[in-house]
Amino acid sequence: MEYTKRVIQEVARLRPTVWWFSRTAIEDDVIAGEKIKAGTTVLICQYVLHKLPSEWEEPERFDPDRFLPEKTAARSKFAYLPFGAGPRVCIGSGLTTMEMQLILPLIYRRFDVEITSDLNPEFGNFVSLRPKDDIRAIVKARLRH
Secondary structure (H helix, E strand, O other): OHHHHHHHHHHHHHHHOOOOOOEEOOEEEEEEOEEEEEOEEEEEEHHHHOEEEEEEEOOOOOOOOHHHHHHOOOOOOOOEEEOOOOOOOOOOOOHHHHHHHHHHHHHHEEEEEEEEOOOOEEEEOOEEEEOOOOOEEEEEEEOOO
């Protein structure tokens, strides 16, 4: 189950469901050398944040082991925000992760799944990050012995 959780985390890093969110500054601040006045809306783009070379070695490579405890301990808590952060973090983040950890092994234990469409699809201009076109797959029940 731990490996499955790391796979889910890596998928969420590379393809977060919501690829950006906004926050309103409650007081004047400075972010990356830029002055932000109170009341300013700031956009945070997880899609870009999750691929910063300063935080992620080979950021485009799929590597679930980057979520091993010894690797996450040294990483900034703001480098990985698939469900947002702070008091407005997605209320369903824990349930979603737990459901995926339970469902994925059940699917792959009973079925063979072969993706037949492009594994690097073009993304549509939607609120949620999703492929412009459908992802196609062949799903076959595994023979039981």
